[in-house]
């Protein structure tokens with residue numbers, strides 16, 4: 001269907017992997033996007049610094065669900081360090097790309113995972129490290145402000161009579 | 162898989178009778194209506210017949226009809242045209258918060274050009290009150306534009322009363338009737354409407370053609386200049402096949418209106434009743450009964466987001482929409498739903514079904530069977546539920 005989503009996105013959206021809560025999770029990442037209103041919870045179980053289980057619950061668009069599913073796949077079985085290194089780009093790339101206005105959904109998924117790991121580390125009394133390049137990505141982020149039809153641009157698009 | 166099209170407010174299927182009437186104007190009668198030879202004359206005659214048909218659909222004379230490229234252009238010509246033509250009398254425009262972007266963005270543009278615009282609020286059913294219009298009118302008000310029926314939630318506005326208030330206050334009254342045509346009677350001989358926009362592709366005509374009704378004596382400044390077509394108001398070689406299609410679509414639409422409205426209302430009511438009773442925590446946006454477009458059912462489902470619903474429904478063969486198709490590039494919740502006072506997450510969980518005369522009761526039944534599992538499936542994935550308050554933790 002949707003010409004804007006790749007086959008992989010649609011596969012993950014239709015049959016998402018690792019849906020659900022982990023009631024006794026070791027860490028929980030709760031992230032949301034104030035503009036599109038989406039909300040994502042990532043739950044992790046950790047043993048010997050390995051992400052033994054990763055699950056998600058998401059209130060969001062097709063891309064948000066697909067990226068949640070993908071990030072849980074990518075993170076399962078990885079070490080905490082490796083988990084923290086999973087970037088927004090990794091999530092998007094593994095899905096074969098996302099439409100530009102949906103790139104922030106992959107931000108949400110990667111951030112949710114990082115949040116969950118941070119939550120775990122904090123609970124352990126350990127200092128969560130900044131994911132490599134996190135700051136830079138943050139700065140480059142053009143979060144959600146992609147509405148090309150927005151009245152903000154109206155002067156550029158409507159010729160003066 | 163049987164495919165069911167419930168997105169007729171976005172666009173409709175061309176009626177085969179309309180297409181048949183259009184076809185010769187591509188290949189046989191392809192003249193330019195401005196040419197003097199008989200090829201041109203054929204095109205001109207066909208255009209004038211269409212003009213009469215559009216006039217008849219509105220209870221007015223053919224000469225009051227200006228052909229345009231569609232509803233958006235009609236809205237632009239009406240709003241910009243009237244605002245500039247009357248700018249020496251005043252620079253205040255009144256519209257509502259639930260208008261189509263063709264109106265809202267045009268008004269916002271005019272604000273950058275020194276016009277003042279008041280955006281009237283609506284009640285929880287999307288209704289603009291004539292009293293609030295009365296209050297907003299000033300001596301400077303030259304133009305009031307309120308849509309006849311809302312494209313998202315189907316609210317039919319009291320245009321008769323609103324037009325009267327506008328006229329009493331000395332302003333011109335425009336209505337965007339793109340969704341209302343052939344569904345709500347709009348007789349220009351009985352209503353004090355000065356300008357009315359309509360579009361062919363919402364009434365089983367072709368895309369890319371529309372019309373603006375301009376009451377005799379109303380002055381507009383054109384927004385497209387050129388060879389002076391359409392009484393100088395809309396230069397550009399006329400889209401004859403499209404215009405022929407528009408005329409025919411309205412002729413059919415008006416002659417079959419009672420029957421189609423009755424059919425669509427029955428299917429709509431079944432969809433509403435069936436969906437609300439089979440899906441827990443589902444609600445109807447917009448009014449019920451006579452104040453609602455006969456072809457619109459607009460739902461809200463707690464805890465889930467609309468796009469997922471659209472994709473899942475599509476996989477099951479149903480074409481629906483989360484709101485206005487034009488706003489899919491935007492991630493913001495619909496301005497119409499926000500104006501009803503709905504919360505962010507409630508807007509996101511909305512679904513619009515819009516019918517045409519071609520939809521059947523059986524299709525409604527199929528939908529009612531399908532929607533429950535779709536909603537349930539998405540709810541399983543959602544972190545929101547009765548116990549979880551929606552409180553967006555922002556990423557940064």
Ligand code: FES
Nearest residue numbers: 036038061064105
């Ligand atoms: S997460 Fe915002 S639109 Fe997908």
